Amino acid sequence: MLSYINNILEDRRINKRTLAFGISFVLAAFAITKSSLVQRLKDRIMGSKASCCQSSKVTEIPKIDDSVKVETRGTLNVVYGTTGGNSARLAANLIAEAKKHKYQPKLIHLGDFDATNFVNMDRAIFVISTYGVGGPTSDAQVFYDWISQQSDSKLFSHMKYTVFGLGNSTFENFAGFGVKIDSKLEELGAKRLYPLGKGDAAEDTTDQDFNKWKENLWNVLNEQFSIQETTLKELRKAEAGFQLKMVQGVNELDFDNYTFEEQKIESKLREYFNATNVPVKEIRELRQKPDESSCLHIDFDISSTGFKYDTAGNLGVYPENDYKSIQDFATLQGYSLDDVFVLEPSQERTKLPLPSPMKVSTFLSKFCDLFGPVNKTILQGLADLSGNQQFIADCEKWVSDSQGFEENIREKNHSIFSLSKQYKIRIPLLSLIKISNRIFPRFYTISSSNNSNPKDLHMCISISKVKDPSGTRNGQASSFFTALKSNYSGKRVRIFHQESTFKLPQDKEKPIIMVGPGAGLAPFRAFLQEKQFFEESKQNTQFGETVLYFGCRGKKVDYIYKSDLEDFEKSKVCNKLRLAFSRDGPNKVYVQDLMQEDLELIADLFLNKQGTIYVCGSKAVGESVKEFIINMYQEKEGMVPYLAYSKIAELESEKRIIMEVWG
């Protein structure tokens, strides 16, 4: 919170009204015991003849009396590890709530893991996500390697902790990383203050699960940590700041060839700069009728980049904000896109959030998450700047009232862009850099085989729409690739590889049954390319029978990769291609209807010949396929319903049913 005081004071563009509101809100949140202080501060600032909007000298910033007494429950570390930003968002919500409960919260990114600081922490809430197969996010890998090697049962005997693990229950190790850290900390002597919680992305209930988990969190913590008095000076010691300067006649860094500076820049950007910057070779529309919606084939040229991938693996992609959006935002805020800024640390060891010199346009397009979900910390920051008393009061309320926050902010898909537009919030650039998130990567399933396409990587993306109070817009990556489609020559995109559960069976002679409607076809195109490669290159690989169920609206509407699929069928790479066009005939037909028609065939391939069923696409398709399998066991093997139902988990752990559901 104190950083906002400094933001507000240091930023030269801010107006005086905003300044006064900002400070009163900040200090109120800190429950300063001398109530006249707010007014004194306001008087000093408003009465000052030197305009803080134009001054470039830090010396003109009014000083706050450091000896003022404040109430605090002491430090509370909120530790997070994330790839897609969900853990970061929930951790930031805890930070905002912790301030209301008079803690001095400290947000710690596991990418900044330092063993010495870590073993000295006495209170910590971990909010951590799982990737790979029950493993850590890549930003948490160093921490995970370190803690896995520890065995001293007293190492954390001074620490009190709790863990909230994010995951997806369709994976075998649901929230596996959270589970591991929770038990490892206990094994190393730490005291669990509050039970482990889990958030499930499969059910799209991560935030609800989180809100339910923390219903009693603050009661339990507050009972343990009582309120004490300290001085503002003590609180400020923890503050590490930086300043922003506009510079002229200076070029920005060459970000395409920039090497991440570990010692100088916050770890949040490490994964971005470590990602491979690959040229785009082609972007084309895959739908026959793209007017209602769109599905794009993307081809990256990886030939000169050294980038390696698994057939049907997962690809992380860093999208950018398109030029029109950043132009609109810059106009709204009064920024000049061509301006160049530098960030300077206030202390030598302070890490900066961005490398600089950087153009305003680069920050807005490549780094600033203008459209992503707003967390409670961002909301507080925006309220500080808004000067709108009703909004300030509402935001204050929503920080404690999670239902109010869900209904008014998250479910409306509010973003920094939409809130600043709706409430006419002027956000000084320095404040924007401080309060905004960096843009998080999006995941796609690779739709090519690394053997048949060693120089190219394909993916297929279905364009998503997001409704927010400013109107309906394409999702972040959707809008990025749609804009890139008309002008991709010479453009590059940052990508990284993640292991996926989609792998062909070790025994290739076993049959495979693939179910992938819509963009869920992606991994199966990759599998079929792989099979074709081995068959054509006569590597003596015998493949089992291969059946594909694909579905879409109509043969002449959204039958994506039509010619590829027809060729695979003609050449018998795909032994049976089953197509479900839901809107072409008098009755709606879906992939699960065709599977039911083929019950005898699937029972033979799956039950008798020990085949594997793969499903990719929406959660609804995943559920229907599970239901089909349960019925198959009842009908063909006479299994009682509850046994057939429990068979699913067994088949998943044996990797005979493999699902990747994300819709």
Ligand SMILES: Cc1cc2nc3c(=O)[nH]c(=O)nc-3n(C[C@H](O)[C@H](O)[C@H](O)COP(=O)(O)OP(=O)(O)OC[C@H]3O[C@@H](n4cnc5c(N)ncnc54)[C@H](O)[C@@H]3O)c2cc1C
């Ligand atoms: C492992 C994996 C593989 C995948 N493979 C594919 C694939 O091959 N092809 C494919 O098409 N898709 C795939 N997906 C899905 C794809 O990643 C998502 O559709 C993608 O994230 C959409 O990105 P976007 O930037 O266009 O939309 P986003 O901007 O990320 O919006 C997506 C959703 O996020 C939420 N959201 C956005 N903004 C806000 C806000 N301000 N506040 C609150 N909520 C908000 C909304 O629910 C919105 O509908 C895959 C997903 C995973 C996890």
Ligand SMILES: Cc1cc2nc3c(=O)[nH]c(=O)nc-3n(C[C@H](O)[C@H](O)[C@H](O)COP(=O)(O)O)c2cc1C
């Ligand atoms: C490539 C990939 C691999 C994943 N692996 C697992 C896993 O093994 N177990 C699990 O419970 N969740 C897994 N998940 C789900 C994520 O943990 C979940 O979506 C989480 O909300 C992401 O949090 P983040 O946005 O903070 O990164 C995986 C997600 C992706 C995209």
